[in-house]
Structures are given as structure tokens and as C-alpha cells.
Amino acid sequence: MKFQTYLLGVRTSFRGEALVEDLKKLGIHPEIVWGPEAQIDSELISNHTNQEYCNFTINRNIKKQEVACCLGHLRMYRRFSESETEWGFFLEDDAILVLDPTTLIGELPITNQPLHIFVHDGPGTDLKLWRRSSAELSNLKLVRKLDPQYGAYGYLLNRAAIREILDAKIDTYINTPDWPYLWPKKIHFYHSKTTYISHPSDTSMSIIGERLNEASRFVSLIPNPKRVMEGKQLGINLGFVFYKEIYLKSVRIIFQVFKRIRENHDS
Incomplete structure (x- = not known):
């Protein structure tokens, strides 16, 4: 098995x-x-x-x-x-x-x-x-x-x-x-x-x-350096909180932009 x-x-x-x-x-x-x-x-x-x-x-x-x-x-x-x-x-x-x-x-x-x-x-x-x-x-x-x-x-x-x-x-x-x-x-x-x-x-x-889950609100989806510092103060590893709050959120936004461009092109 x-x-x-x-x-x-x-x-x-x-x-x-x-x-x-x-x-x-x-x-x-x-x-x-x-x-x-x-x-x-x-x-x-x-x-x-x-x-x-x-x-x-x-x-x-x-x-x-x-x-x-x-x-x-x-x-x-x-x-x-x-x-x-x-x-x-x-x-x-x-x-x-x-x-x-x-x-x-x-x-x-x-x-x-x-x-x-x-x-x-x-x-x-x-x-x-x-x-x-x-x-x-x-x-x-x-x-x-x-x-x-x-x-x-x-x-x-x-x-x-x-x-x-x-x-x-x-x-x-x-x-x-x-x-x-x-x-x-x-x-x-x-x-x-x-x-x-x-x-x-x-x-x-x-x-x-x-x-x-209010974390899905629009304001929570925007990269925010202030949240990096807040996460660090809570004891979260700085590299990890940067990854979650800056990198991933930026990638999501870029992805949505490219997705809209592709959809408009296909239509």
C-alpha cells in the first residue's frame, strides 16, 4: 500500500x-x-x-x-x-x-x-x-x-x-x-x-x-510593510512574515493583473 x-x-x-x-x-x-x-x-x-x-x-x-x-x-x-x-x-x-x-x-x-x-x-x-x-x-x-x-x-x-x-x-x-x-x-x-x-x-x-474570515477583505490583501513589523513583534520569523505579507500578496496582485490581461485578449 x-x-x-x-x-x-x-x-x-x-x-x-x-x-x-x-x-x-x-x-x-x-x-x-x-x-x-x-x-x-x-x-x-x-x-x-x-x-x-x-x-x-x-x-x-x-x-x-x-x-x-x-x-x-x-x-x-x-x-x-x-x-x-x-x-x-x-x-x-x-x-x-x-x-x-x-x-x-x-x-x-x-x-x-x-x-x-x-x-x-x-x-x-x-x-x-x-x-x-x-x-x-x-x-x-x-x-x-x-x-x-x-x-x-x-x-x-x-x-x-x-x-x-x-x-x-x-x-x-x-x-x-x-x-x-x-x-x-x-x-x-x-x-x-x-x-x-x-x-x-x-x-x-x-x-x-x-x-x-475577515482576512479576505480587500485591505488585508494589499502588501503592507507595517504588518511585517507587527508580525515580528508577535515573535514570527522576520523572513517568513515578509514572505507572507509582501511576497505572496504581491504575487497574487500580479497574477490577477495578468489574468485580466489574458482574459481581455482571449475575448
């Missing part, structure tokens, strides 16, 4: 029975990993909550359920690091299986390049204009992304990526499970053109509930 599947759930309110059965029909036997529970593990969650940092990254306080979710994902990564497989397939227990992902996963390479591949239907920013896909992935139906897709309910990480994530100790600074601000820079992000995993549109069954 080239990959191991992990399914994140909460022991007292597990929602993944149907997903487990659907996976087993495909010969995929997920290992269930229990995440912390917001009420029961309140002290653990409190120890990983820094609201000043969260207001810097997402312009709001983080919910304790979000912290629990992120810690749960980290538990899956640590469990994977103890295995001998090259790829980990990570799911949340309310994910919906759309198509069999085994063919795609079976074609993924063994590589020292840290790779993060999203197989769900969340949005993201393509990098078609100036960055090519890795030669090892060029024959697969994947699109290179600038940064992580929104949503953490269906994705793949290889062993090299897991190593980068755990070495970065991102549990010191948690701001959202999808995705932490301190996600390692070395990871290359891809998104499958084919949707394998979806998610319920009804948020009433969500453990986290409705989340309005």
Missing part, C-alpha cells in the same frame, strides 16, 4: 460512518484519529490559543473548536510520521466521497519535494503563468497553486511535507485549520482538476459552525 488514510473525528459526535463504509468498498481502510474536544480538552486548547496572533492573521478571535480541529490534523500527521508509507490521505469525518481517488494516488511519485495535493472542491489561486508543475507530476491532472486551498476536508501530503510541517512546530501559532499562517514555505501546493472529495453545504451540522 503506497498510502495510508486518516480520518479525523470527535469521539462523542462522530459523523463519518457513511464515509468509512464508502471507503471500505474501494479497499481503503481509514485509521480514525480522535481530535481534542472543545469542552473536555479546554485546558489543552487554551494552551494553544493566542488571540492576539489570530487577530493579526484573520482579524478576529479564533474559536476553540477551530483550535481543536487544527490540533486534530496535527495528530493525524504525527500518526502518519510513524508509518512507512510515502503518502497520507487526510479526511475530516463530514467529507463526502465523490470519486475513487486510488488511481490518482497510485500514480503519485516518491520524491524529496514536499507536496500538498488537494482533492476536494475548495477554491484557490492557480499558478499557470510563471510556475510549471514538477516534472514528476506533469502527467497528472493537477494544477499548481500559489498557496493552500480553502478547506481541510480532503487532501494528500507526502512524507517530505509532513517532515517540514512537524519540524515547523506550527502548533505554537494556531490561527485556523485551513490553513495555518506558518505553513512551511518549501511545500509545493497542487489541486486535482478532478473533484474526489466534497463537503456538506449545510453548516448546521458543522462542529466549528459558521466562520467569517
Whole structure:
């Protein structure tokens, strides 16, 4: 088996029975990993909550359920690091299986390049204009992304990526499970053109509930040197906060400009 599947759930309110059965029909036997529970593990969650940092990254306080979710994902990564497989397939227990992902996963390479591949239907920013896909992935139906897709309910990480994530100790600074601000820079992000995993549109069954991330406001998308200094004061590595606040935001703007030019030219 080239990959191991992990399914994140909460022991007292597990929602993944149907997903487990659907996976087993495909010969995929997920290992269930229990995440912390917001009420029961309140002290653990409190120890990983820094609201000043969260207001810097997402312009709001983080919910304790979000912290629990992120810690749960980290538990899956640590469990994977103890295995001998090259790829980990990570799911949340309310994910919906759309198509069999085994063919795609079976074609993924063994590589020292840290790779993060999203197989769900969340949005993201393509990098078609100036960055090519890795030669090892060029024959697969994947699109290179600038940064992580929104949503953490269906994705793949290889062993090299897991190593980068755990070495970065991102549990010191948690701001959202999808995705932490301190996600390692070395990871290359891809998104499958084919949707394998979806998610319920009804948020009433969500453990986290409705989340309005104000970091997506226009003013938050503009490169701002002042935020570099604010991030440094919070203890974030200066090189990393410059990468997030200046480099990535500049690239997004340039990308949008070129995209508009290309669309106008095609029309």
C-alpha cells in the first residue's frame, strides 16, 4: 500500500460512518484519529490559543473548536510520521466521497519535494503563468497553486511535507485549520482538476459552525510593510512574515493583473 488514510473525528459526535463504509468498498481502510474536544480538552486548547496572533492573521478571535480541529490534523500527521508509507490521505469525518481517488494516488511519485495535493472542491489561486508543475507530476491532472486551498476536508501530503510541517512546530501559532499562517514555505501546493472529495453545504451540522474570515477583505490583501513589523513583534520569523505579507500578496496582485490581461485578449 503506497498510502495510508486518516480520518479525523470527535469521539462523542462522530459523523463519518457513511464515509468509512464508502471507503471500505474501494479497499481503503481509514485509521480514525480522535481530535481534542472543545469542552473536555479546554485546558489543552487554551494552551494553544493566542488571540492576539489570530487577530493579526484573520482579524478576529479564533474559536476553540477551530483550535481543536487544527490540533486534530496535527495528530493525524504525527500518526502518519510513524508509518512507512510515502503518502497520507487526510479526511475530516463530514467529507463526502465523490470519486475513487486510488488511481490518482497510485500514480503519485516518491520524491524529496514536499507536496500538498488537494482533492476536494475548495477554491484557490492557480499558478499557470510563471510556475510549471514538477516534472514528476506533469502527467497528472493537477494544477499548481500559489498557496493552500480553502478547506481541510480532503487532501494528500507526502512524507517530505509532513517532515517540514512537524519540524515547523506550527502548533505554537494556531490561527485556523485551513490553513495555518506558518505553513512551511518549501511545500509545493497542487489541486486535482478532478473533484474526489466534497463537503456538506449545510453548516448546521458543522462542529466549528459558521466562520467569517475577515482576512479576505480587500485591505488585508494589499502588501503592507507595517504588518511585517507587527508580525515580528508577535515573535514570527522576520523572513517568513515578509514572505507572507509582501511576497505572496504581491504575487497574487500580479497574477490577477495578468489574468485580466489574458482574459481581455482571449475575448
